[in-house]
Amino acid sequence: MKNVLNLNNYTELKEEKSLMKYLKVLNFHDLMVEAEEALKELNNGKLNKEVSLRSKTIIKEFTNRLKGDSDVFSNGLTVINENLEKNFGKIKDIL
Structure with missing residues (x-):
């Protein structure tokens, strides 16, 4: 059995972990600002891995924060996050 991890996957996991740490320390307002900036980048720019x-990590953070407060919102974001994960895998292959 091999424990081999693709270097690109390792780099991505490391970046995601670092970003999650950053997002966790933000208050809700600052997290919303980050989300708005990411949305602007998605709407105005060319799609890239970063x-x-x-965007995927911001949605995960919203989902984690809402789990304790509201199952309705949390469940909705979980579905969005799952769809995003599937599409992100497809996008990674293109980029």
Whole structure:
């Protein structure tokens, strides 16, 4: 059995972990600002791995924060996050 991890996957996981640490320390307002900036980048710019990863990670952080407060919102974001994960895998292959 091999424990081999693709270097690109390792780098992506490391970036996501670092971004999650950053997002966790933000208050809700600052997290909303980050989300708005990511949305602007998605709407105005060319899609790339960094913007995709940032957007995916922001949605994960919202989902984690809302789990304790509201199952309705949390469940909705979980579905969005699952769809995003599937599409992110497809986008990674293109980029």
